[in-house]
Amino acid sequence: MSSRRSRSRQSGSSRITDEQISDLVSKLQDLLPEARLRSNDRMPSSRVLQETCNYIRSLHREVDDLSERLSELLATSDMSSAQAAIIRSLLM
Amino acid sequence: MAGRLDSGTAFPWRRIAGIHKAQEAKPTPPSSRAMASSPSSTTAHERDPSCKVMDPAAASPARWRTRREQEMYSSKLLHALRLVRAGRSSLPARGREVRDAADRALAVAARGRSRWSRAILASRARACCFRALRARLGAPPAAPAALRSPAAPLARKAKVLGRLVPGCRKLASFPALLAEASDYIAALEMQVRAMAAIAQALQSPAAS
Numbered sequence: 001m002s003s004r005r006s007r008s009r010q011s012g013s014s015r016i017t018d019e020q021i022s023d024l025v026s027k028l029q030d031l032l033p034e035a036r037l038r039s040n041d042r043m044p045s046s047r048v049l050q051e052t053c054n055y056i057r058s059l060h061r062e063v064d065d066l067s068e069r070l071s072e073l074l075a076t077s078d079m080s081s082a083q084a085a086i087i088r089s090l091l092m
Numbered sequence: 093m094a095g096r097l098d099s100g101t102a103f104p105w106r107r108i109a110g111i112h113k114a115q116e117a118k119p120t121p122p123s124s125r126a127m128a129s130s131p132s133s134t135t136a137h138e139r140d141p142s143c144k145v146m147d148p149a150a151a152s153p154a155r156w157r158t159r160r161e162q163e164m165y166s167s168k169l170l171h172a173l174r175l176v177r178a179g180r181s182s183l184p185a186r187g188r189e190v191r192d193a194a195d196r197a198l199a200v201a202a203r204g205r206s207r208w209s210r211a212i213l214a215s216r217a218r219a220c221c222f223r224a225l226r227a228r229l230g231a232p233p234a235a236p237a238a239l240r241s242p243a244a245p246l247a248r249k250a251k252v253l254g255r256l257v258p259g260c261r262k263l264a265s266f267p268a269l270l271a272e273a274s275d276y277i278a279a280l281e282m283q284v285r286a287m288a289a290i291a292q293a294l295q296s297p298a299a300s
Contacts, residue, residue, distance in 0.1 A: 024270045049249035056256045059280040066287040068187035073294040074177050
């Protein structure tokens with residue numbers, strides 16, 4: 001397995017190149033909220049992957065919190081009037 | 093697919109998403125944003141025909157920021173929430189059910205063009221039987237990752253990322269994994285925006 005990996009690094013034509021990796025990583029960096037603040041700096045690839053994982057986890061947490069909130073609101077509110085309000089807010 | 097060109101008043105999603113009008117007005121995403129370039133996608137197809145590569149034009153992350161997508165998702169979500177609530181008339185709906193409904197609606201909104209959306213719908217269809225079966229079989233055999241894996245420290249983080257994005261645990265191709273992750277992130281952001289707007293509207297129906 002390790003010999004195959006070292007061979008893959010030497011032949012660059014059909015294997016993924018470092019340039020391709022950094023290109024993909026920079027595109028991913030553009031999606032991160034932290035990167036939008038300092039758009040000119042290039043973070044190292046490992047940092048970008050780490051931040052991506054953290055960001056996905058925080059998004060999952062937000063969705064969970066919102067789900068809890070929605071479940072409570074659904075229990076208490078009257079659906080028809082709430083739906084009218086939502087549709088109004090969507091159209092505005 | 094293009095978002096509607098809104099020449100009227102600026103609606104709140106643009107401010108929340110922080111995107112420029114020019115970006116939204118473009119009918120197709122610019123080539124610089126497309127994740128998988130054609131040479132690499134054909135290579136992926138040749139090497140691993142079972143691994144479906146995302147269609148780059150259709151699955152660009154920018155489409156999740158259009159108003160149209162969010163509207164369609166919000167209406168799907170409302171419908172699903174109504175069903176959730178109707179199904180449990182006596183008991184209050186649990187947060188987990190709302191989360192599952194929201195995820196399923198998000199996967200449907202992706203129209204099956206991404207691996208994570210197919211994984212969400214598939215796991216829902218097979219429910220607990222699949223999960224129990226997978227637990228019994230143990231971890232799936234590692235795919236030959238030497239073809240397209242980056243250097244070792246990156247590979248470790250890429251594996252963690254693969255566990256976070258649904259359906260990408262065994263995904264060997266690094267470019268495909270990053271493409272899935274970027275699409276998934278954009279979709280999650282839209283999900284958060286839509287759910288927050290609905291929660292806001294439910295909380296203060298008289299004010300809106």
